[in-house]
Amino acid sequence: MSILTVDNIHKNYGSIQALNGVSFKVPEKSVFGILGPNGSGKTTLLGIILNVLKANSGTYQLFDEAPTKKHRQQIGTLLETPNFYHYLSAVQNLRIAARIKGRDEKDIDRVLEIVDLSKRKHSKFSTYSLGMKQRLAVASCLLGDPSVLMFDEPTNGLDPVGIAETRELIKRLNKEGKTIIMASHLLDEVEKVCTHVAVLLKGTLVTHGHVNEILINEDIVELSGCNTDQLLSILQNFPGSSAVRKNEHYVEMMFPSGEATLDHINQHCFEKGIVLNHLRLRRKSLEAKFFELTKGN
Amino acid sequence: MMHLLKIEWLKLKNYRTFWILSALYLISIFGINYIVYRIQENIYNAKQAKGMAEMVMGSRPYFFPTVWQMTSYVSSFLLFLPGLLMIISITNEYSYKTHRQNIIDGWSRKDFISVKLVLAVIVALISMLMVFITALFFGYSSGSSFDYEKIYYLGYFFIQTLSYTMVALLFSILFKRGALAIGVFFLYSLVLENLIAKPISHYFNDAGRFFPLESTDTLIPLPVFVNVQRQMSAAPNYTLFLIVAIVYLILYAILAVKKFESDDL
Numbered sequence: 001m002s003i004l005t006v007d008n009i010h011k012n013y014g015s016i017q018a019l020n021g022v023s024f025k026v027p028e029k030s031v032f033g034i035l036g037p038n039g040s041g042k043t044t045l046l047g048i049i050l051n052v053l054k055a056n057s058g059t060y061q062l063f064d065e066a067p068t069k070k071h072r073q074q075i076g077t078l079l080e081t082p083n084f085y086h087y088l089s090a091v092q093n094l095r096i097a098a099r100i101k102g103r104d105e106k107d108i109d110r111v112l113e114i115v116d117l118s119k120r121k122h123s124k125f126s127t128y129s130l131g132m133k134q135r136l137a138v139a140s141c142l143l144g145d146p147s148v149l150m151f152d153e154p155t156n157g158l159d160p161v162g163i164a165e166t167r168e169l170i171k172r173l174n175k176e177g178k179t180i181i182m183a184s185h186l187l188d189e190v191e192k193v194c195t196h197v198a199v200l201l202k203g204t205l206v207t208h209g210h211v212n213e214i215l216i217n218e219d220i221v222e223l224s225g226c227n228t229d230q231l232l233s234i235l236q237n238f239p240g241s242s243a244v245r246k247n248e249h250y251v252e253m254m255f256p257s258g259e260a261t262l263d264h265i266n267q268h269c270f271e272k273g274i275v276l277n278h279l280r281l282r283r284k285s286l287e288a289k290f291f292e293l294t295k296g297n
Numbered sequence: 298m299m300h301l302l303k304i305e306w307l308k309l310k311n312y313r314t315f316w317i318l319s320a321l322y323l324i325s326i327f328g329i330n331y332i333v334y335r336i337q338e339n340i341y342n343a344k345q346a347k348g349m350a351e352m353v354m355g356s357r358p359y360f361f362p363t364v365w366q367m368t369s370y371v372s373s374f375l376l377f378l379p380g381l382l383m384i385i386s387i388t389n390e391y392s393y394k395t396h397r398q399n400i401i402d403g404w405s406r407k408d409f410i411s412v413k414l415v416l417a418v419i420v421a422l423i424s425m426l427m428v429f430i431t432a433l434f435f436g437y438s439s440g441s442s443f444d445y446e447k448i449y450y451l452g453y454f455f456i457q458t459l460s461y462t463m464v465a466l467l468f469s470i471l472f473k474r475g476a477l478a479i480g481v482f483f484l485y486s487l488v489l490e491n492l493i494a495k496p497i498s499h500y501f502n503d504a505g506r507f508f509p510l511e512s513t514d515t516l517i518p519l520p521v522f523v524n525v526q527r528q529m530s531a532a533p534n535y536t537l538f539l540i541v542a543i544v545y546l547i548l549y550a551i552l553a554v555k556k557f558e559s560d561d562l
Contacts, residue, residue, distance in 0.1 A: 051406070052397045052562040073403030083398035085389075088311055099304045100402040140402075 009058030036200035076141030103144030380465035
């Protein structure tokens with residue numbers, strides 16, 4: 001089953017084309033990242049899926065069915081900013097959300113515990129800090145333990161601890177078998193959390209698929225020794241390496257994903273008379289990949 | 298619908314501005330009638346004017362059964378307030394973006410707008426109830442005995458209040474921002490409509506009376522100087538104005554629902 005199927009969605013605000021024929025499927029139990037810079041159409045896309053925006057053309061399905069409010073009730077959603085009644089407390093706000101979703105109000109204490117807001121649960125929303133508001137929004141998403149969650153920039157406004165906690169939460173939810181759809185402009189966030197990714201740029205879907213296929217397809221080995229030029233020359237024809245180049249600090253060797261073996265490289269250099277003082281395997285940075293993906297556009 | 302109303306109640310229950318304004322509004326219905334009632338008593342009880350007042354103005358307006366009409370007429374000067382209540386209850390949602398959140402959480406767009414329409418009806422019903430109580434009070438205070446003959450004016454008052462709350466609802470949905478909706482609503486209901494309707498009435502055989510709010514204002518004329526009023530203009534066709542008012546109400550509802558269902562929220 002596909003949790004979400006987006007088919008050729010177009011949306012424009014006046015003359016501005018916000019989405020241009022976007023199509024993809026979100027498989028069940030995946031963490032699906034919608035990645036793109038600010039203004040690429042991520043929030044617009046989620047807004048259409050949640051019926052707060054109207055597409056100019058194209059269709060979408062939720063749980064392989066034509067979307068209705070029943071489907072939205074089964075999805076825990078945080079879209080853009082946390083939207084709550086400022087004059088109501090956390091509990092009063094969640095009570096409204098629970099009623100609309102048709103969830104049991106007894107669940108409110110549990111979700112407030114998860115996001116660590118139990119102590120402030122009777123304070124008015126207007127007295128909350130930005131991070132607390134964001135955490136309350138996450139709590140609202142978790143009401144009734146939905147099987148699908150949709151997060152738009154879930155770590156916005158959180159401090160580093162909050163960011164780490166939220167990412168852990170997302171991973172844990174996914175381990176529990178939930179499907180998570182998240183939009184983010186943070187490349188490392190998507191890399192750390194997602195199993196699948198769709199890359200949006202100016203309303204156009206650049207690419208989509210499994211994270212390992214799309215974002216990480218090369219290993220990079222960093223080396224350095226006392227004589228960089230000599231090091232560069234002895235590595236030129238190292239078997240399996242697709243390219244060798246020099247940057248400011250290190251010599252870099254490219255390998256197809258999973259094929260770099262550091263001990264062979266080390267041995268090779270030693271036999272050629274060069275002792276390495278730095279040898280490290282790193283995966284191609286997502287940022288570099290992202291620029292590469294989007295450069296053509 | 299009960300389920301939706303209970304949720305609406307959770308939203309409003311702790312919304313203090315709404316309740317303070319509501320309380321002031323209901324007190325003011327009593328208050329404005331009290332002021333006019335005192336004036337009536339002063340005029341009709343003045344010794345030197347004995348009998349004159351009755352001759353010129355007709356019998357005391359706060360006597361049964363004219364009290365139903367008089368209280369409705371006097372109270373109608375406060376109708377911008379229930380309009381204001383509607384506007385804040387809707388534009389608040391826009392400013393907190395909770396209208397989006399309600400949809401995201403699983404209301405249909407129709408759920409959201411229909412519960413607001415019902416709220417407009419409830420506000421009008423409570424207004425009518427308050428006018429009923431106020432009329433009873435001053436009817437008895439004037440020393441007359443109960444008579445329900447003209448009680449249908451309460452029905453007109455309900456229609457009139459509903460027109461104001463529905464126009465307010467429509468303006469809120471159209472303009473989305475509180476200050477803008479309030480400004481336009483006040484200017485339209487207090488100034489602009491009269492500014493347009495009166496000259497049109499003058500030149501086109503009372504056609505100005507068919508303007509949205511004016512049509513319901515016409516339903517409840519001032520019950521004093523009735524003889525003088527009759528000489529100045531022909532009595533309106535009440536059935537026609539009632540139909541016009543109801544047609545307008547249906548139009549407001551359709552427009553508001555269509556707008557909310559098709560908009561980007």
